Amino acid sequence: MNETVKRALVTGGSGGIGAAICRRLASDGHHVYVHARKGVDAAEKLVEEIIAAGGSAAALHFDVTDRESTRSAVESALTSGPIQILVNNAGIIDDAILPGMRPEQWHQVIDVSVSGFFNVTQPLLMPMIRTRWGRIVNISSVSALIGNKGQVNYAAAKGALNSATKALALEVASRGITVNAVAPGIINTPMSEGLFDEEAIERLVPMNRAGLPAEVAAVVAFLASEDASYVTSQIISVSGGMA
DSSP states (O other): OOTTOOEEEETTTTSHHHHHHHHHHHHTTOEEEEEESSOHHHHHHHHHHHHHTTOEEEEEEOOTTOHHHHHHHHHHHHTTOOOOEEEEOOOOOOOOOGGGOOHHHHHHHHIIIIIHHHHHHHHHHHHHHHHTOEEEEEEOOTHHHHOOTTOHHHHHHHHHHHHHHHHHHHHHGGGTEEEEEEEEOSBOSTTTTTTOOHHHHHHHOTTSSOBOHHHHHHHHHHHTSGGGTTOOSOEEEESTTOO
């Protein structure tokens, strides 16, 4: 394998933004592990699509909130070599205003984004450090930067991810590893379908349109590249000017 070709893992890779990231990293020549928990069929179809287009990919199925199953899946992938690009994209929304929020809504949203980050990232770090090269990109949200009514749990989860990004970046900066976060705004995906009408988008987004998954993927691809070797500890908003 060419030295410029890396092995990448994208959690939540079967979803709208995740799939776009997988396609982009594969088109850049990397071997991509497409992770899914529920979207197993979608992940397998995406792998087939990537391979048919001349890329290299494989599917991984595990629950990022399950520490043991995550470690087992990650360690299995590591038998073929280190994973040097990690995109922590897995996340869920379960909106409610805080007075009416059920405890499970709070804990599940926090668990996927924050515990999931730890469960996936921690076992990959030492193999990555030994290569003296790595790119970790965490997918945050504009909600963590400016807030959003009905998303206290989601904003808290992504805010914690932003803080973890900055702290981990300091820990591994001298080892050739960068750690950054990308904070999408309103992106045209199945998850956001029906949440915002055209009037709301025009009111909320200075660019007067929703973003595309490929536009998020382009920023992730840059942060995962050699060109971003001096960029670390940053939270980059891809939100059409919302933040």
